[in-house]
Amino acid sequence: MTYFLAVNASGASHAVTITLAMSALLFTIGLVGFLVRRNMILMFLCTEIMFQAAALAFIAFGRMRMDTGGQVFVIFILTIAAAEAALALGLVILLFRRKETLSSEAWSELHE
Amino acid sequence: MPLLPFYIASAVAAVGLLFILRPNKPALRRGGAVVALAGTGLFLSEALRLAGPPTADVPIALLIALVVIGLFAAVRVITHPRPVFAALYFIVTVVASAVIFLLLQAEFIAFALIIVYAGAILITYMFVLMLADQGPRDSIGHIDDDGDYDRVAREPMAAVLVGFILLGTLSAVVERIPNTAVLAQANLDEKVARQQVDALMMMPKHLLNVVKRTDAAAVSVTVPPNTAIQGSIVQTQVTRADGTVVNMAVDTAGKIDNTQMVGLDLVARYPASLELAGIILLMAMFGAVVLARRQIEFGEDEVRDAAGLGRIVLDVPDHERAAPGGRS
Numbered sequence: 001m002t003y004f005l006a007v008n009a010s011g012a013s014h015a016v017t018i019t020l021a022m023s024a025l026l027f028t029i030g031l032v033g034f035l036v037r038r039n040m041i042l043m044f045l046c047t048e049i050m051f052q053a054a055a056l057a058f059i060a061f062g063r064m065r066m067d068t069g070g071q072v073f074v075i076f077i078l079t080i081a082a083a084e085a086a087l088a089l090g091l092v093i094l095l096f097r098r099k100e101t102l103s104s105e106a107w108s109e110l111h112e
Numbered sequence: 113m114p115l116l117p118f119y120i121a122s123a124v125a126a127v128g129l130l131f132i133l134r135p136n137k138p139a140l141r142r143g144g145a146v147v148a149l150a151g152t153g154l155f156l157s158e159a160l161r162l163a164g165p166p167t168a169d170v171p172i173a174l175l176i177a178l179v180v181i182g183l184f185a186a187v188r189v190i191t192h193p194r195p196v197f198a199a200l201y202f203i204v205t206v207v208a209s210a211v212i213f214l215l216l217q218a219e220f221i222a223f224a225l226i227i228v229y230a231g232a233i234l235i236t237y238m239f240v241l242m243l244a245d246q247g248p249r250d251s252i253g254h255i256d257d258d259g260d261y262d263r264v265a266r267e268p269m270a271a272v273l274v275g276f277i278l279l280g281t282l283s284a285v286v287e288r289i290p291n292t293a294v295l296a297q298a299n300l301d302e303k304v305a306r307q308q309v310d311a312l313m314m315m316p317k318h319l320l321n322v323v324k325r326t327d328a329a330a331v332s333v334t335v336p337p338n339t340a341i342q343g344s345i346v347q348t349q350v351t352r353a354d355g356t357v358v359n360m361a362v363d364t365a366g367k368i369d370n371t372q373m374v375g376l377d378l379v380a381r382y383p384a385s386l387e388l389a390g391i392i393l394l395m396a397m398f399g400a401v402v403l404a405r406r407q408i409e410f411g412e413d414e415v416r417d418a419a420g421l422g423r424i425v426l427d428v429p430d431h432e433r434a435a436p437g438g439r440s
Contacts, residue, residue: 015170017163019212021156022179024282025125026186026205028275033190035271036133038261041241042195045202048233049186055225056209063216066304068377071221071370072385075378078228079389083396085233089240090403096244103261 019060027053039102040095044088051081117158118283125151126276132191133268145187152183155283170215178215182208193263199237203230220371305344308364311376313346315368322367323360329353333360 030049037043055074062070092102099106128151131144156176185204192198206229213222265271312319313335323330329352339347344365351357368376378386413423 014160014163014172015175015215017159018156018172018175018179019216021159022182022209022212024279025152025155025183026209027282028279029129029183029186029190031278032129032271032275033186035274036190036265036268038264038266039195041237041244042189042198042262045199045237046190048202048229049189049205052205052209052229055221056212059213059216059218059221062218066300066307068307068370068373069381071218071374072377072382074218074221075224075374076385076389078224079393082228082233083392085236086396086400087403089236090400092240093243094403101261102244105261105266 016060016064019056019063023053023056023060026050026056038104040092040104041089041102043104044085044092047084047088048081051077051084114162115280115284118155119280121151121154121158122276122279122283123151124148124154125279126272127151129187129275130268130272132187133265133272135193135263135265148187149180152180175212175215178208178211182212191265195241195262196238199234199241203234206230206234217370219369220374302343305365306341307373308344308366308368309341309346311368311373312362312364314376314380315372318367318372319348319362322362322364323348323350327352327358327360 027050030046030053033046033049034043037046055077058070058073058077060070062068062073095107096102125148128144128146128148131140132148134140134144156179182205185201185208188201189198189205192201206225210222210225213219213225312322316333319335320330320333323333327350330350331353332351334349334351335346336349341347345361345363348360348362349357350360410418416423
């Protein structure tokens, strides 16, 4: 039985394996960053890291099956990332105007 | 237990990341970086061990170097005390993954990624970072106590724990799924050849250009229905400039490059998704405009001035003009 991490038998190569591993690590770093960062802009930058990881996985799986569908999906990821950046930064600007700080802690009293 | 090495590697990397997240302790951070690097190396080597003997189609050393550079830059994004530098490090991550895309034969996406991410999205982030005044001050101009929010991590322990669990789950799921979708090399070659033939048949002008490379006198080319397709070779009928029609075998291998293939896929296989992406972008633009709009109250006269209309002058009778509250 072959496994996703053991894709060598399929003719896709070690490159796919390494890219998938990097995708997992990058997604984790993005998630940890989202939790750890207190600057609202950088929190959204960390979601971009997670988008990046998803794109890497799509390209790797597309290469594995020699299917351009993975690459087409990355184009849609780019679209979503652009839309998300525009909206998130608009929101951040709005919040910054209210409290004159980018710290996400400034909004923590909403639930207290 | 095949997953144990992954769990150990995730734990080591998590501990390293935890130390990296400690501010103001350079020695601890350096040690944490070494530990995290060791964990990453363990993770990658375990994945490589599962993948079996190496193949020579991609320079593995270059790929691993790119992975390390990309991950290092990503860690700097989440740890750097200055936001602008964090955004710059993100560009490094983007460029590293773009080069990996190049190695995985996704050339169009690689350059689109650099143009859109590093060129457009990151510049937007930079604009907002510059726009939002750094170093928050209170009303008298002193730096707030809260001003270290870029240096001190929030709940690093819990965050790293969550990251460790996520990484362990990811490796478990990815390792466990029986991969029935894997195609043998012969099937893969056949699939690629078939894609090339199909794509070329959908692009008659491009097919004519391909034919013209071998027969400069060709003016039109048709692919008869039920034509014989053997591997990447397709039988076509070529009409030449002198009116004769000849049969010609066209080898489509390598005639369609990555950009043409992606473009064709985008409009031929996923047209509805393409339209949907356009609608999402439009809605995002509306949303951003509505969000960023500043509420400014205008009086009636300013509105009429802006619209190029004259001001309203009421024709008030004389006896009312003298009344209190009336216009003078």
